[in-house]
Amino acid sequence: xxxxxxxxxxxxAERLRLVLCSLCRQTLAAEQFEILVIDDGCTDGTAEMAxxxxxxxxxxxxxxxxxxxxxxxxLGAVEARGExxxxxDGDALPAPDLLAHYxxxxxxx
Numbered sequence: 001x002x003x004x005x006x007x008x009x010x011x012x013a014e015r016l017r018l019v020l021c022s023l024c025r026q027t028l029a030a031e032q033f034e035i036l037v038i039d040d041g042c043t044d045g046t047a048e049m050a051x052x053x054x055x056x057x058x059x060x061x062x063x064x065x066x067x068x069x070x071x072x073x074x075l076g077a078v079e080a081r082g083e084x085x086x087x088x089d090g091d092a093l094p095a096p097d098l099l100a101h102y103x104x105x106x107x108x109x
Contacts, residue, residue, distance in 0.1 A: 002046045003033035003099055004082030008072030009090030010040045016090045020053050028099040030057050033086075036076045041066030 007025060009016050016037065023035055035055065039047045039062040050060045061075055077085055084106050088094060 001032070001034055001081045001083070002103060003028070003084050003086055004076070004080035005033055005035045005086045005088060005099070006038065006073060006076030006080060007035065007088045007090055008040055008069050008076065009046060010066055010069075010072075011044045011046070012041050012090040013042070013044045013046045014109060016046060017053070018052065018093060019088065019090060020055065020058070022093050023094070023099075024053075024055065025096050026094070026099045027075055027097045028103060030055075032103070033057060033099055034059065034081055036079060038063065038072040040069070040072040040075050043103065047080040 035058045037050050037060045037086050038062055041064050047060050048060060050058060061079055063072060073087060084102060
C-alpha cells in the first residue's frame with residue numbers, strides 16, 4: 001500500500017459522499033491507496049453511508065463520543081497501512097490527479 005488517505009469527519013455525510021465519489025475517480029489505481037474515514041462521533045449516518053459506498057479500499061473507524069479533529073487524524077495515522085499519509089477534510093473535493101501528484105512528489109524526494 002503506497003498511500004493512506006485520512007478523512008476525519010463529524011456530521012458531514014452528504015459532503016463526505018462527494019469526497020468519496022471524487023476519490024473513486026482518481027487517476028491512481030485504487031489498489032495503490034486506502035481511504036480511512038474517521039467517524040468522529042457522527043449522528044447523521046456517516047458510517048452507514050460510507051459502508052454503502054461499497055469501496056474495497058475504504059475503512060471506517062469510529063470515535064465515540066466526538067473527540068475532535070486532531071484525535072481523529074491521529075487515529076487515522078496510527079491505523080494507516082500506507083507509506084505516505086494524505087489528510088483531507090470531509091468537505092474537500094480532491095482533483096482527479098491529486099493522489100498521483102502526491103505519490104510522484106514523494107518519489108522525487
